[in-house]
Structure formats: structure tokens, C-alpha cells
Amino acid sequence: MDNHKLLTYCPLCKEQSLHVINMPDGSMLQCLYCGYASSDKFLGAQAEKELLGVEESIRKFAKQDQDRTWIPGILTLPEGMIHMVEDHLGKPLWSYAPMKMIPEEEQKDYPDPNGGFYQQRYDTENQIPFENFYDCLEALNRIKIMKENATTV
Numbered sequence: 705m706d707n708h709k710l711l712t713y714c715p716l717c718k719e720q721s722l723h724v725i726n727m728p729d730g731s732m733l734q735c736l737y738c739g740y741a742s743s744d745k746f747l748g749a750q751a752e753k754e755l756l757g758v759e760e761s762i763r764k765f766a767k768q769d770q771d772r773t774w775i776p777g778i779l780t781l782p783e784g785m786i787h788m789v790e791d792h793l794g795k796p797l798w799s800y801a802p803m804k805m806i807p808e809e810e811q812k813d814y815p816d817p818n819g820g821f822y823q824q825r826y827d828t829e830n831q832i833p834f835e836n837f838y839d840c841l842e843a844l845n846r847i848k849i850m851k852e853n854a855t856t857v
């Protein structure tokens with residue numbers, strides 16, 4: 705068990721789904737129910753400055769709880785990415801973008817800043833929207849289990 709991690713109640717959705725990771729330079733918070741995230745950099749007045757570094761598409765959905773600011777989290781996993789998008793009416797949705805292989809002839813269009821080329825990318829053209837974060841995460845887990853079963857058979 706990792707002592708630096710703990711599970712507690714989320715002040716936004718009230719579910720016991722808030723993961724707190726304590727690191728030497730502060731705490732990271734990610735709720736696995738409502739999807740919102742925060743860190744010590746988003747405490748008090750300094751949050752305003754920190755928010756300037758956040759993409760506008762994410763920043764506009766930031767929430768305030770007491771002296772802490774929360775922003776929609778971005779989960780990047782080997783199976784795919786979960787992030788917040790908005791529909792054509794500006795309503796926030798959680799979206800799952802599956803990981804996909806880049807055909808060899810297209811890899812030249814995806815240079816890796818660390819050298820070489822990417823072989824996989826998040827398929828944001830074919831992402832699947834969900835009403836809430838939890839359903840999105842569950843869908844991703846189902847895909848993960850399907851893949852694991854497929855490889856062990």
C-alpha cells in the first residue's frame with residue numbers, strides 16, 4: 705500500500721471517489737466520479753495565475769469550492785484519453801478518445817519531440833461523448849477488460 709495516496713470525499717460531487725496523492729511539492733487531487741481535479745497550485749489567490757496556464761476549453765468549466773479551484777481532469781491511459789469537451793450548445797460533456805495505431809505511411813505526420821515518430825495517437829475524430837465522467841471511465845474499463853481477455857484467450 706502506498707501511504708502517500710488516500711481516498712476521500714469529493715467536495716464537489718460528495719462521492720467517496722476523490723484520490724489524493726501527496727508528493728514532496730504538494731498534493732494532487734482527482735475525483736474518479738465527477739472527473740474534477742485540483743492541486744495545491746489551485747489554492748487561494750494563486751489559482752487565478754495558475755488558471756492562465758490552462759487551456760481555455762478547460763478553464764471555462766473550472767469550479768470553485770471554498771478556497772480551492774477545480775478544473776476538469778484529463779486522464780491519459782494506454783487505452784485512451786478522457787477529457788472534457790462541449791457540445792454544439794456549449795454544454796460540457798466527457799469524451800473518450802480511444803488510442804489508435806497510426807498507419808506506417810502516416811507516422812511521418814506525427815513527429816515525437818523526443819525523436820522518431822509516434823506509432824499511436826488518441827483518436828479525437830472518433831471520440832465518444834458521455835453525460836458524466838463516471839460512465840466514460842466505465843466504458844474505458846470495459847474496453848480494457850475486453851482487450852485483456854482477448855490477449856489471454
Ligand SMILES: [Zn+2]
Nearest residue numbers: 714717735738
Ligand atoms: Zn467529485
